[in-house]
Amino acid sequence: MKSYQPSRIVITGVGLTAPNGNSLPEFRRNLLDGVAGVERIDVRYMGQQLAGVCHYDPLKYQKKKEVRVGTRAGSIAIYCAREALADSKVAFDALPKDRIGIYIGCTEHGNVETENEVHNISKFNYDTKFWSHYHNPRTVANNPAGETSLNLGITGPAYTIGAACAAGNLGLIHASQMLRLGEVDFAICGGVSESIHTFGIFAGFKSQNALATHEDPKKASRPFDKARNGIVISEGGCLYTLERLEDALARSAKIYGEIAGYHVNSDASDYVLPNPVRQAECVQSALRRAGLAASDIHIVNTHATATPLGDIQECEAIRSVFGTGCPDTHINNTKSFIGHAMGAAGALELAGNLPSFDDLTVHASINVDDLDPACALPGLVLNQPRKVAKVDTILNNSFGMLGINSTLIVRRFVP
Amino acid sequence: MTKDECKKVVLDIIADIAPDEDLSNVKPDVRLRDQLQLDSMDFLDIVMELRKRHGIEVPEADYMQLASLDSCAEYLTPKFNALAAKG
Numbered sequence: 001m002k003s004y005q006p007s008r009i010v011i012t013g014v015g016l017t018a019p020n021g022n023s024l025p026e027f028r029r030n031l032l033d034g035v036a037g038v039e040r041i042d043v044r045y046m047g048q049q050l051a052g053v054c055h056y057d058p059l060k061y062q063k064k065k066e067v068r069v070g071t072r073a074g075s076i077a078i079y080c081a082r083e084a085l086a087d088s089k090v091a092f093d094a095l096p097k098d099r100i101g102i103y104i105g106c107t108e109h110g111n112v113e114t115e116n117e118v119h120n121i122s123k124f125n126y127d128t129k130f131w132s133h134y135h136n137p138r139t140v141a142n143n144p145a146g147e148t149s150l151n152l153g154i155t156g157p158a159y160t161i162g163a164a165c166a167a168g169n170l171g172l173i174h175a176s177q178m179l180r181l182g183e184v185d186f187a188i189c190g191g192v193s194e195s196i197h198t199f200g201i202f203a204g205f206k207s208q209n210a211l212a213t214h215e216d217p218k219k220a221s222r223p224f225d226k227a228r229n230g231i232v233i234s235e236g237g238c239l240y241t242l243e244r245l246e247d248a249l250a251r252s253a254k255i256y257g258e259i260a261g262y263h264v265n266s267d268a269s270d271y272v273l274p275n276p277v278r279q280a281e282c283v284q285s286a287l288r289r290a291g292l293a294a295s296d297i298h299i300v301n302t303h304a305t306a307t308p309l310g311d312i313q314e315c316e317a318i319r320s321v322f323g324t325g326c327p328d329t330h331i332n333n334t335k336s337f338i339g340h341a342m343g344a345a346g347a348l349e350l351a352g353n354l355p356s357f358d359d360l361t362v363h364a365s366i367n368v369d370d371l372d373p374a375c376a377l378p379g380l381v382l383n384q385p386r387k388v389a390k391v392d393t394i395l396n397n398s399f400g401m402l403g404i405n406s407t408l409i410v411r412r413f414v415p
Numbered sequence: 416m417t418k419d420e421c422k423k424v425v426l427d428i429i430a431d432i433a434p435d436e437d438l439s440n441v442k443p444d445v446r447l448r449d450q451l452q453l454d455s456m457d458f459l460d461i462v463m464e465l466r467k468r469h470g471i472e473v474p475e476a477d478y479m480q481l482a483s484l485d486s487c488a489e490y491l492t493p494k495f496n497a498l499a500a501k502g
Contacts, residue, residue: 064434130467133459
């Protein structure tokens with residue numbers, strides 16, 4: 001009897017907006033050139049704070065009214081989806097729209113819009129008759145995916161996946177599963193975040209003593225550095241087009257890489273504190289499912305957010321999996337450039353590394369002036385990009401609050 | 416307030432809620448929905464902005480009075496003037 005062979009899933013398009021780039025080529029160039037994208041913004045009730053801000057043009061793909069009625073997360077999702085579709089060069093008009101799925105990871109959604117409405121009615125003595133009739137469509141959890149389906153006329157399943165800061169990876173993982181199940185024939189997936197527009201996220205991290213401060217915004221996000229003092233919150237988005245291999249080959253699509261394996265698990269141990277044992281189990285399971293050994297991985301993109309404890313714990317997890325016997329494994333961090341893009345983080349950070357398959361260069365973790373010995377992993381690429389002999393595999397970690405862990409492995413496409 | 420001034424108030428609101436629309440040739444006697452891309456949520460916006468900006472209340476039963484610029488002026492001008500008279 002023939003054993004079941006799941007379809008091979010490949011990445012055929014990338015659309016993104018990051019605090020340091022509005023396309024993959026621009027983002028990648030800045031990651032290799034050491035260009036960070038953190039600046040000061042005014043946050044309601046809190047004054048000047050550090051944040052990663054995206055500077056894409058919303059009107060490239062939306063009418064002014066869509067921007068006014070919709071949300072920032074919806075706008076980011078639409079921009080990324082349209083850019084990914086253009087990049088994929090798929091004949092979109094010819095695709096059956098009911099066979100396209102939209103799966104977008106979000107850390108949170110609705111805080112921005114709710115805070116704005118409360119602020120609005122505060123000017124009217126908290127009279128709720130001034131509360132917007134757009135509040136509900138703006139704050140439903142599926143908003144960014146729903147706005148994307150409206151903008152593109154996609155009638156297949158379109159929803160978000162709430163998975164804290166692991167959500168970007170979850171978007172890709174879920175899309176792969178839906179393609180393999182035959183639920184859809186084409187997927188737009190990844191993650192988005194509008195979190196810099198809610199003071200609550202800033203205030204929450206500040207109350208946790210986990211909000212980064214630095215006199216130079218571009219040096220504020222410094223994972224693995226001894227002087228790291230917390231998270232730089234960012235907005236952003238990164239959506240991919242995913243297809244079954246046979247469909248991508250049939251239309252001679254450019255293939256960025258193949259989904260090799262993944263795993264998602266839960267700490268079940270704390271609301272906010274990471275659990276390195278569960279993180280290591282997540283990485284190990286993803287490796288096993290990909291049929292790879294730790295030494296087969298050429299790039300590990302860390303989740304590290306620059307909190308004093310979290311970085312050490314992730315390093316402990318990575319050390320337990322990769323040890324010292326993986327001379328071809330290089331380890332980096334993208335948040336050092338763009339801060340923590342929350343639900344978009346996993347998807348953006350993977351994108352920043354995909355070009356390594358072509359240029360055989362590993363982008364660095366920047367802002368490491370004084371490496372924390374507890375984070376001194378073998379293979380860590382610090383401050384300057386590194387040319388390497390081989391990049392066939394990228395392992396992307398994304399972890400989130402309430403103990404959700406995700407690991408996604410992408411490999412160079414080989415027919 | 417004159418009826419023409421009232422129409423300008425309504426047009427200023429529409430300019431904000433439907434920023435992609437060309438409002439230079441809006442026919443006052445034609446239904447707004449027949450000449451502009453406005454949906455039911457946009458009309459709720461007009462009602463909300465009248466409330467926020469001018470303190471004018473339009474009960475749901477009277478929404479149909481906002482169909483055209485002319486009908487807006489007929490319905491709203493007395494309300495604006497009554498409000499002004501109150502000081």
